[in-house]
Amino acid sequence: MYPGRRRIGLLLAVLAAFAFVAGTLAACGDEERTPLKIGVLLVNSETQTDTALDRLRSFKLAIKHVNEAGGVFGQPVEVAEGDTLNPAEEARRLIEEEGVHAIVGPNSSADSLLVIEVAAPAGVLVISPSASSPLLTANDDGDLFFRTVLSDIAQGPALAQLTRERGFENVGVIYRDDAWGQGLVEAFRQAWTGGIVAVSSPAELRESYLDLIEESARDGAQALVLLTFWPEAEIILREALDSGLYDQFLFGDALRRADLAEAVGGGRLAGMYGTVSGPSHENAPTLIWDEAFHDEYGRGTEATYVKETYDAAIAIALAAEAAGNAEGSAIRDALRGIGSAPGERVLPGVEGVAHALSIIRDGGEVDYEGGSVSMDWDEYGDLRRGYIGIWRFTADGDIEDVNVIAYEQ
Numbered sequence: 062m063y064p065g066r067r068r069i070g071l072l073l074a075v076l077a078a079f080a081f082v083a084g085t086l087a088a089c090g091d092e093e094r095t096p097l098k099i100g101v102l103l104v105n106s107e108t109q110t111d112t113a114l115d116r117l118r119s120f121k122l123a124i125k126h127v128n129e130a131g132g133v134f135g136q137p138v139e140v141a142e143g144d145t146l147n148p149a150e151e152a153r154r155l156i157e158e159e160g161v162h163a164i165v166g167p168n169s170s171a172d173s174l175l176v177i178e179v180a181a182p183a184g185v186l187v188i189s190p191s192a193s194s195p196l197l198t199a200n201d202d203g204d205l206f207f208r209t210v211l212s213d214i215a216q217g218p219a220l221a222q223l224t225r226e227r228g229f230e231n232v233g234v235i236y237r238d239d240a241w242g243q244g245l246v247e248a249f250r251q252a253w254t255g256g257i258v259a260v261s262s263p264a265e266l267r268e269s270y271l272d273l274i275e276e277s278a279r280d281g282a283q284a285l286v287l288l289t290f291w292p293e294a295e296i297i298l299r300e301a302l303d304s305g306l307y308d309q310f311l312f313g314d315a316l317r318r319a320d321l322a323e324a325v326g327g328g329r330l331a332g333m334y335g336t337v338s339g340p341s342h343e344n345a346p347t348l349i350w351d352e353a354f355h356d357e358y359g360r361g362t363e364a365t366y367v368k369e370t371y372d373a374a375i376a377i378a379l380a381a382e383a384a385g386n387a388e389g390s391a392i393r394d395a396l397r398g399i400g401s402a403p404g405e406r407v408l409p410g411v412e413g414v415a416h417a418l419s420i421i422r423d424g425g426e427v428d429y430e431g432g433s434v435s436m437d438w439d440e441y442g443d444l445r446r447g448y449i450g451i452w453r454f455t456a457d458g459d460i461e462d463v464n465v466i467a468y469e470q
Contacts, residue, residue, distance in 0.1 A: 096132075097387045098139040099124070099377055100155035102166030102176065103370065105145045110291075112318070112364040113168065116190060117142075119367045120165055122357050123374035130415035133382050148172040152179040161185065162387045165373045168366075170194035170240035171264070177202045186389040186396075188377065190369035193314070193338060194244035198441045205393055207442035209369040209376070209433060211338040211449070213241075215468040216314060217248020219449040220286070220336045224253070224311050227334060229284045231256035233277030233307070235297060236288035239264050245288050245313055256280055262289055262297075270297045274306055284309035287316060295324045302329055314338060317365055322458040330454040334463070339450045340368055340433045341465050349410045350432030363460060372431035375414060376400060379429055382421045400436030404428035445470045 101120050104113045121140075128137045141159035143151035148167050155161045156179065163186040167176055173192040180187045181203045189206075193213045197206065224232060234249070236242040238261035246259055260277045262270065274297065277285060285307040287294055294316050301307040302325070312335030322330045340347040350368050355361050376396060381387050384395040398404070399417075404426035407417035417427045429436050434447040446469040455461050 094134045094136070095387050096136040096139050097134065097163075097378065097381045098141060098159065098161045099374060100141045100143055100152075100159060100161035100164040100166075101374075102143040102145050102148060102151060102155070102164055102172075103168060104142075107146055111320075112367075113145075115362045115364040115367045116168070116370040118358060119354065119362075119371040120374050122354060123371045123378075125357075126353075126409075126411040126414045127375065127378045127418075129411050130418050133378050133418075134385075134387075138378055145172060149175040149179050152176040156180065156183045156185050162381070162389055163188065163377045163392055165190065165370060165377070167192070170197055170244065173197060173206070174200065174240055177206050180389075181205045184389045186377065186392050188373040190373050191366035192241070194240040195248060196240045196244045198443055202442075204440075204442065205389060207373075207376075207393075207396060207438055208444070209372045209431065209436065210366055210444070211434075211447040211468060212443050213245040213248045213338075215447065216336050216338055216449055217245055217250075218252035219451075219466050219468075220245075220311065220313065221249050221252035221254075223334055223336060223451060224284070224286060225255070227284070227309075227311065229255070229309070229311075231280065231282055232284050232286050232311075233257075233274075233280075233282035234259040234286040234288065235262050235270070235273055235277055236260075237262055237264060237290060237293075241315070242288050249286065249288075256282070258282060262293060266292050267296070269300065271300050271304065273297075274301050274304065278306045282307070284311060286311045286313075288313040290315050291318055291321055294321060298325045298330070309333070311335060314365060317452055317460060319363070319454075319458055319460050322454045322460075328456050328458065330458075331456040332453060334451060334453045337365055337450045337452060339365065339448060341448050341467075342450075342462060344430075346408045346413075346430045346432050349408055349413065353410045366433075368432035371409065372429075372433050372436060375409065375431070376429060376436050378414075379417055379421065379427065382418055383427075397438050399427050400429050400431075400438060402428050406430055439470065443470075 170192040236246040314337035379399040380395040384391040409432040437445045451464040
């Protein structure tokens with residue numbers, strides 16, 4: 062063999078060996094890549110509300126859709142469930158013992174602040190489907206807190222407008238004394254132009270709220286704007302009606318519950334209005350999600366922030382795939398890209414999720430239009446646009462959606 066041919070043969074052999082080693086390392090890297098693991102903090106073991114359970118069902122539906130589409134990094138997404146009874150302790154357990162890369166939840170703004178204190182220093186991403194307080198916008202969270210619900214910067218003015226449209230010029234307000242209630246009442250107050258007496262209600266449940274009701278009505282309020290959770294609202298409404306101090310009410314999003322009207326009884330809340338952040342109910346992504354939830358569970362749901370829970374889980378999965386990394390900071394860095402232009406518009410549902418993952422794996426970009434709203438986040442992790450729904454209690458105790466107001470920063 063000529064010397065030149067010998068050298069060429071040796072070079073080809075070296076190149077082939079290098080290619081084999083590189084391919085083997087790449088394959089091992091794929092096999093050994095840590096599966097994406099998402100923690101979920103939505104259900105309190107002591108209360109077990111239908112709303113929280115439907116949010117958990119929606120989360121599980123999202124994980125099912127992702128895994129049916131081939132998972133993330135070609136592996137099934139793993140899940141670890143936590144209990145919101147002790148949100149900070151459970152967040153620490155999910156991070157330190159379960160090894161989660163991101164957390165969906167918790168439900169409330171107050172609990173979100175507690176979870177962020179644990180998750181942010183650990184570099185774990187948190188996306189809440191329902192924590193709407195404006196106080197979370199400027200919170201020091203290392204850009205590791207996002208939400209799939211509008212900030213109450215949008216809901217407060219809509220509730221003030223609704224109150225004016227209902228013909229009221231002087232109102233009392235009872236608000237929950239936590240991050241959610243404080244943020245929403247301040248957003249309402251800034252948009253309100255009439256008379257107002259706002260009274261805070263402690264987060265701990267009381268046997269009676271008559272003193273707070275009397276204080277809120279002291280300037281002749283025509284209606285009571287109630288910004289509390291369900292357990293205290295039931296007591297407040299009964300006492301307000303029985304005392305004769307109020308017979309007109311308006312509600313924040315936490316009280317969009319048919320069981321509240323049933324608990325108060327007698328159709329006494331018929332025709333009373335409220336606001337809620339949520340989908341338009343007419344968008345194609347919302348209709349697709351409704352059908353998917355019904356197919357999975359044999360029924361629909363009117364619970365709040367259920368679609369938003371699905372969207373949070375899907376967004377984490379798409380962002381992790383786009384980042385090629387399951388670490389919280391990597392998911393965070395890819396999150397805004399998968400929810401906004403440029404990118405091919407992709408929808409919820411197993412087919413939509415499969416299509417989105419396929420585009421990302423092929424090196425493309427996606428713009429995920431969620432079952433609730435578009436996942437277009439600003440620099441604070443707040444949604445840039447969405448909808449505020451107007452609803453009311455009916456005479457038979459159901460809830461009727463009346464109108465939708467578009468919001469955009």
